[in-house]
Amino acid sequence: MAILLSLGRFTLGRAVGVGFAKINGISLIRRTMHLQQNQAFVNGKWVGARSGETFEITNPANEQVIGTVPDMDVDDVNEAIGSAYDAFYDKGWHNSTAKERAALLKKWFHLLEINRQEIARIMTAESGKPIAESLGEISYGNSFVEWFAEEARRIYGEIVPTPQANRQMMLVKQPVGVAGLITPWNFPHAMITRKASAAIAAGCTVVIKPAEDTPLTALALTKLAEEAGFPKGVFNVITSSRKNAASIGELLCKSEKVAAISFTGSTEVGRLLYKQCSDGIKRIGLELGGNAPFIVFSSADLDKAVTGAMNSKFRNCGQTCISANRFLIQDEIHDEFIARLTEKIKALKIGDGSHDGVQIGPLINHSQVNKVTEFVEDAKQKGAHVVYGGHQLSQHGALFFEPTIITHLRDDMRLYKEEIFGPVVSVIRFKTEEEALQIANASQRGLAGYFYSNDLNQVFRVSKLLETGMIGINEGLISSAEAAFGGIKESGIGREGSKYGIDEYVYIKYLCYGSLE
Structure with missing residues (x-):
């Protein structure tokens, strides 16, 4: 059997295998073929x-x-x-x-x-x-x-x-x-x-x-x-x-x-x-490349902020260009946010991605493992505090790195300034909205940014002043075919x-x- 559709000079389709599938209400013959090519x-x-x-x-x-x-x-x-x-x-x-x-x-x-x-x-x-x-x-x-x-x-x-x-x-x-x-x-x-x-x-x-x-x-x-x-x-x-x-x-x-x-x-x-x-x-x-700020203001719904942080940070083990990279948490909610996020991270299932229920797989190669390890060690040596994680997970394989939370970051640390592309939450405490924006915008990367706030005036102010091409407002997953994806500054x-x-x-x-x- 075959699916054939002729339009002008181009005929679509070839002979196909057995079975049926339905997409958007249309029944199609299901193909059974081996797609791995060499x-x-x-x-x-x-x-x-x-x-x-x-x-x-x-x-x-x-x-x-x-x-x-x-x-x-x-x-x-x-x-x-x-x-x-x-x-x-x-x-x-x-x-x-x-x-x-x-x-x-x-x-x-x-x-x-x-x-x-x-x-x-x-x-x-x-x-x-x-x-x-x-x-x-x-x-x-x-x-x-x-x-x-x-x-x-x-x-x-x-x-x-x-x-x-x-x-x-x-x-x-x-x-x-x-x-x-x-x-x-x-x-x-x-x-x-x-x-x-x-x-x-x-x-x-x-x-x-x-x-x-x-x-x-x-x-x-x-x-x-x-x-x-x-x-x-x-x-x-x-x-x-x-x-x-x-x-x-x-x-x-x-x-x-x-x-x-x-x-x-x-x-x-x-x-x-x-x-x-x-x-x-x-x-x-x-x-x-990006260096996405993830700002949580004191007015935010913390449950939504933690969920957004997990979605934004740990997809593909943190190896996405729009992953949250710098977590800016306001003083009044800093400790509670860290405590809630830590509990979520502890529950992540790590392993071979082909196994059921696995949420965190390996990094892509040794170069990436070395980079993440170097960033974490640099921060530790300069006084950062590892709240959770911070190590390679050799029991799973050579390319696995533990989901990690690091606080007490300073501007002389690589985690503060550079995109890590790994499962590391780098936390910076701030006091005022102005301080948060100053830190967030002090980067030549401007791909994506995120912030959480229930203050409507603040939402409009920060949306206008945050220097990124895309912004998630009380949302950690922002990509879709309908959206215009791209950045400013050195992000493209x-x-x-x-x-x-x-x-x-x-x-x-x-x-x-x-x-x-």
Whole structure:
């Protein structure tokens, strides 16, 4: 049996397996397929590196090898860029209709939904995050595909009133061309779907470079994109180890065939890519590191604040760019907040994310474990007080670190100033609203911020004065497909998700029709 839908020049769907699933009230045939791939995807074909080189992917929970993928270099990536370029210009993707692109994205969305359990299994195995979180990320990531499938048909232009009677002025939006997408390991599904679905909805073709720690999830998504029927060259995924990552990033930024770059990752790497894109004055979107303040004022509902702290801090073991990083707690409620939070943290179940009920998995790699350990030791040596935790958990595995609460922080400690990307709650006591804002804004990172208050006047004041691109007000989970995701200062430029996510992949063309009668 098969699901087939023909729209214009593109036929969607292929033969599928046995069983049924229902999504949004629509019965679909359930597919039974193995999604773990060991090759990259270029011009509609599964390929290895020209050199024949591969690299291993390991499970952070036990450091066992779970697969190998091609270790591609710039020659391989040049081929992928060429296929994306040809698909856009020579094979007509730039002339595809919004309806056709929307239909392809909807088909991809349905396949992603049907295969969510298999994708989650792969994601947990290579990233270490608990299976419940992997499933949550899949729901989140899939929502972008659904959202941009709908937004594809709402890329509107304008007719502008003209100052001359014999002229007509129009503004139209057109796709920029090939988009290079460089994605991180902490959200290996959602960061690809958030970028790729927006680019494809706009009419671009894509070359995706997933993080070297988590390429298997990317390739699983690619297998389903292939099944959805994307034309050859529209959707390309290349894999590489760390040794080739820098040269590939530079090629994507400097290639004249690549019109736009979207990168999610560290500010340091983002700064380098920004410089490399400057040679060609290339379109670039950057979602970079954060240093999110989490402020709890004395008027706050402490139960809600503690729940928000747990949600914001410990998702993916603290390895998210919008994790609460600096906990600013007002004097009057400081001790009670710490006591309540400690009890919650003590109850967390730690272990292999594939096991039922696990809430905290391992950190992604040894580099990250070393960083978290160094930050904690630096604070301890300079007089900070460890309320709970503070150690590696070797009984679970080499990459596990205990959920930790540290108080009595000072501004000469790394925990005070830098993003830790780990399960450490760094607490700073403050007296006044002005002091809290001064501390919160004394950072060049401005991605997300959170605060808890039941004082309406304070809510409006702090919302206006807190220097971040996104704010959770009495809320610790702020991401959704409908929201404009992005930061200010050194946390990036551009926005992802929402209706503004399309803007990263289109340009406005002004048309002036003259000599009209």
